[in-house]
Amino acid sequence: MLPNVSALERNIVSIPCHTTPFLPISTLHTSNSSIQVSLLIPIQCLAYKHCSVKCRQAMDNRYESSETLRNKCAACFRQFNKIEHLVEHMRVSYHSGHEPMCGICRKHCRSFESLREHLIGPLPKQECKNIFSIRGCRFCLTILDSSGARRSHEGRCQLSNMNYVSLMIHCLGIHDQLDSYRARGPQVVALACKMVGGGSDGSLDMCARVCITDEYENIIFHAYVKTPLSVTNYRYESTGIRPEHLKDAMPLKQVQKRVQDFLCNGEPMWKIRPKGGKARILVGHGLDHDLDRLQLDYPSSMVRDTARYPPLMKTSKLSNSLKYLTQTYLGYDIQTGIQDPYDDCVATMRLYMRMRSQAHRKEDYPLASEPQNRNNFASWRQGELERMNPEEMLEISRSDYYCWCLDA
16 A cells, blocks of 8 residues: 555655655655555655755756756857757857967957956956956956066056157158068058048048058158048047148058058069968058058958957957057057057057967867868768767867967
């Protein structure tokens, strides 16, 4: 004769329901101690309704936890109920060793903004926040060995403005050293322009000033540019440009030819390639707009734009301003009054050099778009991918953008 279940319930309510999934009823006694049953009945069936909300959640999650843990992304730590969901996540996320990474928990982030939120944002990971507050550099987000090492590192990481040079070149007319640089080998150069307004309402951007610097912040080329249309708004408060600056300015077509010839460095446009050629890498912020106003074409493979580089963009995938990037990652202010293109060149070059100097794992074929990687997560490999663990999937995953460390 089986004991009354309700009687059994009264005897097992005190047993923590999340500590054991099954218990032999033979170990439980009703008021009639001579009655024992040898069947196995899940404790949840008897005691679930008596549990607290916390106990119920623990009971519900117990059977899923081990499987979900096995389906945890090794890069961003997202968890999935099914292995096929993890495979799909890896297929579209393009995780790689080139992503910004937390130096404490090793979590991969899509951008430095995401990493900053992870470390010191409104809802940071507390353990990482505590360590970062003691040993983390607030500019490059590197974790150092000690607080003393952090102070020394931050002293080198925080840079200063070049206002005295800006004041010097503000009154400078044409400064052209393009010919002397043309004879040298491939280099990285930065370009920035300042616009004045044209049209009836002054809203049409026209390039009126251009500056090019090298990796060492030396001025290679500086000129005021004669605009193709009459200027209706000089925007003096931000550009510092007056009518007298443009009186003897270099014609736009001449500037365009000088700059294009310098960038191509004697190599035909159709022959320019990212590696092994003579053409120069061009660094800037919002270069699409600057090149358009200069009416100049240049291959995108040779352009390094701080406004469009994924690690320097917002979490919403929108561009940060150069003013914000300089203040946050270099530690000084620009564009506070009259803006000088030399300041912009220096800031973008410093950002580029900092991104280029990152030490990432070397890979023979680092880009997901390369032919050797196109089948890494192909649908016909689904079964093979589902048998991999998360670390093995991360090992074959590749970046969907060109990391600037590959220029080093």
